[in-house]
Amino acid sequence: MIDNKNLLLRNLWYYALPSCLLKPGKMVARIFLGEPVLLMRSQDGKVSAVRDICPHRAVPLSCGRFDGQEVECCYHGWRFDPAGHCVTIPSLLPEQDTDLSRFDVQSYPIHETQGNIWIYMSDGDKSQANASEMEVPIVPGFAAEQQPQLVEVMRFPCFIDHAVTGLMDPAHSPYVHRVWWWRSGELHEEVKQFDPSPYGFTVRRHKLSENMENMSRLYWLVGGGIPEVEISFRLPGVRIEEITFGKHRLCNLTAVTPISDTETEVNFVLYGMPSWLTVFKPLIHVLARKFLGQDRAVVEKQQIGLKYEPVLRLIKDSDMQAQWYYQLKREFARATSEKREFINPVKSVLLRWFA
Ligand code: FES
Ligand SMILES: [Fe+2]
Known part of the structure; x- marks a missing residue:
């Protein structure tokens, strides 16, 4: 076990x-x-x-x-x-x-x-x-020589699992990221199709959620199209998000690396910003830092409770991605120790939650 x-x-x-x-x-x-x-x-x-x-x-x-x-x-x-x-x-x-x-x-x-x-x-x-x-994670559609237009590195004071499950958690946004430019305060139902992908899973391409109407409007204003998103996650903690709007394709990679049992580094890099948008780079940088900082602040508070080693009660469907993460980890460790091929435990499924 x-x-x-x-x-x-x-x-x-x-x-x-x-x-x-x-x-x-x-x-x-x-x-x-x-x-x-x-x-x-x-x-x-x-x-x-x-x-x-x-x-x-x-x-x-x-x-x-x-x-x-x-x-x-x-x-x-x-x-x-x-x-x-x-x-x-x-x-x-x-x-x-x-x-x-x-x-x-x-x-x-x-x-x-x-x-x-x-x-x-x-x-x-x-x-x-x-x-x-084992392949290195690649942001699809960009050449090997391509440099990111934005780089942000932040230390989270926690074990890797809490950084990963915190960053992929779909139900925390209305409480942790309550800022006008990101989303409104109201909760809406979200329905998303998930499929297994190499060493992880992918949220099938979908229109940017209803509850992110402010964000959608911003994309629409800058790109002249309704934004669509596809997000993939893979072990050990790599998330690639692809947002298409109008003729633009914006991609970001968030990769989480453990430093120790109590410290984790979160790296965020962004590609595909239209050249005229790069004038706003300092502002986008501030916003990215603020956003990641909100995730870090809540994870920091979580450490207070985790000290007492409580059993964590994960629910369906909003915690399904966190549950998959733990299943993927266990399967990877088992496959490695048994020297056999990794079998992805994720199955295609439709998940629904309020957020
Ligand atoms: S040369 Fe490195 S410790 Fe002596
Ligand atoms: Fe977050």
Whole structure:
């Protein structure tokens, strides 16, 4: 029996960093799933990642220097290349013939596309082989070189599950996001068709909800068409939303990465903003930050109650996506441990709720 409590999935691609936060010749230290990771971008633009602990006496490599090719530990100057190979130990005499490969640091598979850096967090065995089997999440219809027009990164003070289920929860909007430009205060019935999709599920394309009439009007004003939305979710916590209005196609990707059992990073990136709309970018940025901040504020309050480890009572149909998330996680963990193919537990279904 796989227990969901603080279960962190392995053998998956996690969102590491928006590309724009890692410049050529620079390094960035992060913690993913409780592991210290050093991300580096070489002068020629290639991103690599290694464990951020010197194998000699455990000083973080990020405390040292990166010259765009090798990282040098600040304590005794051991040097490592981007693949994690130990290439220099300055205190060794030439005749002290030592096999430097004994001091390599662990490296992580990295995939950079569409202005996003993804990292493959394995469970230790044959990580490189597994990484090639599992696809990196892609925002459909945009080239690999496409950079997002808006990037927002926010830390949520909670375990990944509460960030994911909070962000996909359809019933919280009237209470958490009560702002005029988003929606009115009244509740309306929502009916949506869901289908299984790779490692998750998709809300079939539909017109923007009645209760978001203000948002709809805004889209209509800027694009001259009634907006339609399709949203897909996949493990470990990646949500891609595609909004079409008039001849425009606006896409956003929200990816959630666990830092520890009590901290989660939420990354939000946006593509496809019509060029004339980019003048409003600072305003859109403020609004996106406010919106995500509202989700964070309520999750922060939730931590007060969660300390007492209450049983959470999920209902139908508005909590169905949260229930699927837990089922998907359990099935993924089981399939990985039994070394068999993942079987998607989600079935096509029509869900209805008031929101
Ligand atoms: S601790 Fe890094 S070189 Fe000694
Ligand atoms: Fe929300």
